[in-house]
Amino acid sequence: MHRPLSLLTAVLVAVLPAVAACGSDGAESTPAASPTTAAATPDTAQLDQVKAGSFVISFRGAFPGLAEGRDDAAITAIFTETCAEIRAGGPEDEVVSALADRLAAGGTEATDAETQAVYQMVAVMCSDR
Secondary structure (H helix, E strand, O other): OOOHHHHHHHHHHHHHHHHHHEEEEEEOOOOOOOHHHHHHHHHHHHHHHHHHHHHHHHHHHHHHHHHHOOOHHHHHHHHHHHHHHHHHHOHHHHHHHHHHHHOOOOOOOOHHHHHHHHHHHHHHHOOOO
């Protein structure tokens, strides 16, 4: 039962530096003359797309049984919906419960440990930092 968690840790160690590096690329910085929310939105959206793509890769590697039969869009939806709930400040137990329902789609149910591991992976990857 510890195998998915140790694999998850290894995947996060490999993926998170790449995700962080995407946010620090200065090549496409916006002018500092008039910072606005609209100017930050494309960068945030692009970073969220990178994070979602990283999540898909990490999820497939760490949870092949749960990934079976799901296309990238379905796995991305798991990330984006769970991330939205976390960012909205939803209580962890409610977010985890909703995540368990998302993971159960397709006839395969996640164990409690797998659900918690996926929750932790989403929470780390969707942080605003």
